[in-house]
Amino acid sequence: MGGYMRNFGNNAKMAYDCINRRETSGIPTGLLHIMEHSIIERIAKASPGDYKKDPHGIYVKMLQNAGVCMVDQYLAENPLRIGNKGHENISNDSGIILDGMVIDSPEAVIEHIERFKIPMLEKSIKDFNAQSCAQAVINTESRTQQLLGDDILKTGYGNIIFPILSYAAYGYENYFMAYALYPEVIDKYFTLQGVYAKKNNQAVVDAFIKAGLPKYHRLDHDMASSRGLLVDWHTLKRAWYPAFVESISPAVKADFTLLWHCDGNLMEIIPYLLEAGVNGFQGFQYEDGMDYVKICRLRAKDNKSMVIQAGVSVTRELPLGTSTDVAKQIKFLVENGPKTGLFLSFSSSCTPGVPYENIKAALEGFEYYRNHKYNRF
Numbered sequence: 001m002g003g004y005m006r007n008f009g010n011n012a013k014m015a016y017d018c019i020n021r022r023e024t025s026g027i028p029t030g031l032l033h034i035m036e037h038s039i040i041e042r043i044a045k046a047s048p049g050d051y052k053k054d055p056h057g058i059y060v061k062m063l064q065n066a067g068v069c070m071v072d073q074y075l076a077e078n079p080l081r082i083g084n085k086g087h088e089n090i091s092n093d094s095g096i097i098l099d100g101m102v103i104d105s106p107e108a109v110i111e112h113i114e115r116f117k118i119p120m121l122e123k124s125i126k127d128f129n130a131q132s133c134a135q136a137v138i139n140t141e142s143r144t145q146q147l148l149g150d151d152i153l154k155t156g157y158g159n160i161i162f163p164i165l166s167y168a169a170y171g172y173e174n175y176f177m178a179y180a181l182y183p184e185v186i187d188k189y190f191t192l193q194g195v196y197a198k199k200n201n202q203a204v205v206d207a208f209i210k211a212g213l214p215k216y217h218r219l220d221h222d223m224a225s226s227r228g229l230l231v232d233w234h235t236l237k238r239a240w241y242p243a244f245v246e247s248i249s250p251a252v253k254a255d256f257t258l259l260w261h262c263d264g265n266l267m268e269i270i271p272y273l274l275e276a277g278v279n280g281f282q283g284f285q286y287e288d289g290m291d292y293v294k295i296c297r298l299r300a301k302d303n304k305s306m307v308i309q310a311g312v313s314v315t316r317e318l319p320l321g322t323s324t325d326v327a328k329q330i331k332f333l334v335e336n337g338p339k340t341g342l343f344l345s346f347s348s349s350c351t352p353g354v355p356y357e358n359i360k361a362a363l364e365g366f367e368y369y370r371n372h373k374y375n376r377f
Helices: 010-019 037-044 055-065 106-127 130-148 172-181 183-211 233-238 240-253 270-276 292-296 323-336 356-371
Strands: 216-219 257-262 280-283 307-312 342-346
Touching: 010 342, 037 055, 037 356, 055 130, 106 172, 106 183, 130 183, 172 183, 183 233, 183 240, 233 240, 240 257, 240 270, 257 307, 292 307, 292 323, 307 323, 323 342, 323 356, 342 356
Parallel strands: 216 257, 257 280, 280 307, 307 342
Antiparallel strands: none
């Protein structure tokens, strides 16, 4: 297991073995991101209002009491953005202003990319400092691991980067019109993102190996809706996919486990993700057509089995079902998951309004499978 894991607790060691597709004594619990303050405090056995006073301490105590074994995306301060009834005091101002430019048309998107984004990327590529990047990664991962304690394994999230669809910056309407109308500029932007990402990712991989950190990373970018990909796959094959493949190649060559976050219906793109070197999946919106059973039977490019973070649905069973429905879904996920490399968690963030009884049923199910050897085949 190596020196890095020597002083870790049983849950963290179980997570480490699971990442490496080894037989484990039980099924480890992955990240459980609960956003309702009162439920965070209830699980942490804290008093009302304690989370806002000490978000890191109470959030970590919630994770520990819930039996979480592995955290990739550390989100202690994320629930501070909302109240117990969801987002509050949302501004009605829908205007987007970037670098003094009003983004109110596809032409404005393209002008901003050409005037600001492309020159910034070209400069970042030229000036990239691998040593400072690597040290920043080691520092951040080490600090977060200290916060989590020795029985929750911190793994990678957000350090390995790749080209993205820039709808978050520019807004869906104007960005996707620009995507359709000005493919040459969009493709150039993808390509430069890929060049920078590869430099960054080589430094990140070197940092993880140097520090003995787990060779695991979750890749997260929403590229689908319930109907399928946000853009036609053939347009992604022009520049995005080659840039994506090249950008993650340092991690693939170093034999990292790379999980892709499943948003919407991604079935069309899964074969291409596997060919690029992705070898695991997290999330799953089953109601949108994500075939969990089929995905769990897939083999990676190197013929390894999948690593799967199987999630109880945060859009159906948890908010709308009963505790019995939750228990049935956990049983389904276990019975149809891979023989090794299976985590149990929620399919995504658990938003305010989910009945506590359903969350309690999920935690009890996760605890059962952590503590019982279950022969799935």
